[in-house]
Amino acid sequence: MGAVVERLASLGLTVPDVAAPVASYVPAVRSGAHVYTSGQLPFVDGVLPGTGKVGAEVTPEDAQEYAKLCALNVIAAINSIVDLDSVVRVVKLTVFVASAPDFTGQPAVANGASDLIAAAFGAAGSHARSAVGVAVLPLDTPVEVDAIVEVA
Template sequence: MNSVSQRLAELGIELPPVAAPLASYVPAVRSGQFVYTSGQLPMVDGALPATGKVGAEVLPEDAAHYARVCALNALAAVHALVGIDSVVRVVKVVGFVASSPDFTGQPAVVNGASKLLAEVFGEAGAHARSAVGVAVLPADAPVEVELIVEVGSS
């Protein structure tokens, strides 16, 4: 079986640098066999590629792509803390979608993150999930994603 880092290479995916926290927190914390990431925004090279509400300023398809970027940023935080190859399963994904009042497609947006995790981890990427619509996110980001992953013994 290939390692997670080998699978990422096969998919042509490179983990980005860990996004700098916007406030007083760390990107990820390990407790026992679990790593909890802080909510990750779709930062690319230190900037948000878009701002605004999904269903108004941001198209749902674009938001799904941004959720994928959030998941990559979360995986980068996991990798920096424990090494990506120590991940044995994705346990939970929580996605927050800054939504216009009439937008109800949050699950489809967060699928961007879920599909990436399935590509990378296969069956070990199947996870419990919440997709929540919110009024606003930090820096007016359209989406934010956090992960809980199980890691092997070290």
């Protein structure tokens, strides 16, 4: 068992199977020393745990948990093409938050993803990030996360 998997296990988490794409794309692509993931939704066993806009149908606290699930699916996407312990730096996360018109708490929602990535990858998990409010996301999911990682 590698270090990343052990860190996740200490949090009571396991790396899930990579989520099946919902359209015409692949979960992750390696180009040179980088892996780029497609946007990952908060699927748990193929089911979205909630839908709607954050600040309306979805609480910020639930959205933060959904962002954590997205990050776990990002890890699964990375794991589908490289060994997780080959990640030398999580370069960037982009967290998209389907937001009610007056919701401005996207950074706090995004912390759910950032905190899990930092816990999973240790020092290599310190990353740049964008937290972006959007009108709607695929399947009416509240949160979507993608990543760029550097690998050995």
